[in-house]
Amino acid sequence: MNFETNREVLEWYEKQPRTLTKEFIGEIDWSAINKHPIDKSLVPVLMYMRDVETLTDVYYEELRRTPTGKDPIIRKFMERWSAEEQTHGEVLNRFLNEAGIDTDPKWQKQVINSVSTSYTVTNYLITTLTNLIGKRFTATHMAFGAIHEMSTTQGYRRLSKLADHPVLSQILTGIIREESAHTTFYRSVARIELEKSEISRKLSRFIVKHFWTPVGSGAKPASESNYTIATLFGGEGGMK
Numbered sequence: 001m002n003f004e005t006n007r008e009v010l011e012w013y014e015k016q017p018r019t020l021t022k023e024f025i026g027e028i029d030w031s032a033i034n035k036h037p038i039d040k041s042l043v044p045v046l047m048y049m050r051d052v053e054t055l056t057d058v059y060y061e062e063l064r065r066t067p068t069g070k071d072p073i074i075r076k077f078m079e080r081w082s083a084e085e086q087t088h089g090e091v092l093n094r095f096l097n098e099a100g101i102d103t104d105p106k107w108q109k110q111v112i113n114s115v116s117t118s119y120t121v122t123n124y125l126i127t128t129l130t131n132l133i134g135k136r137f138t139a140t141h142m143a144f145g146a147i148h149e150m151s152t153t154q155g156y157r158r159l160s161k162l163a164d165h166p167v168l169s170q171i172l173t174g175i176i177r178e179e180s181a182h183t184t185f186y187r188s189v190a191r192i193e194l195e196k197s198e199i200s201r202k203l204s205r206f207i208v209k210h211f212w213t214p215v216g217s218g219a220k221p222a223s224e225s226n227y228t229i230a231t232l233f234g235g236e237g238g239m240k
Helices: 007-017 022-026 030-035 039-052 056-066 071-097 107-113 117-163 168-198 198-211 222-233 235-239
Strands: none
Touching: 007 071, 007 168, 030 071, 030 168, 039 056, 039 071, 039 107, 039 117, 039 222, 056 071, 071 168, 117 168, 117 198, 117 222, 168 198, 222 235
């Protein structure tokens, strides 16, 4: 797909049906989850992914304070994107519960409250900087989003393969479909914005090269990010 305007990208995205609907979630055989063992080494990975999906609300609030987030087309995408990501987190948490792993009823609030002050301050400063740069930073935001969504999707594919759990695979297949639509939006808008300005291209290349970190890093402890990456992508199979 080769879109010419951001509006075309949004119109395409809005035509994509949601996958994790109430019907999809209702058809999951939740009672079958504990009939298939889940490798204990993957539990921290599932919790990390659950938490990162939940922290979308934090990222969304940060972006809304920038010229990118104030763009009506991107804002409309972000509203649905945020809702879908929250559902991903909720479904993963339910899977953990059905697998016999108890979580606090207020786990979502705990996840958000656990974000460090240093992360919050750093992102406030970055938001201030992006407001000074203006809309030329939109390409960088979108490039970051595309990389995050693509790497997240690969993480889910890898988790599905390693876990080899039929119900989890069903859940992750649904999540991957929605993440793939997110990727197309971010990547398409990034390309359009990058083509507009050489300054935007240079800025994006510099920021991604020097400041990009895997999704969740900073908001979550480095030890958890490192564990997730090493577990999913360690060894020959992970590198491929």
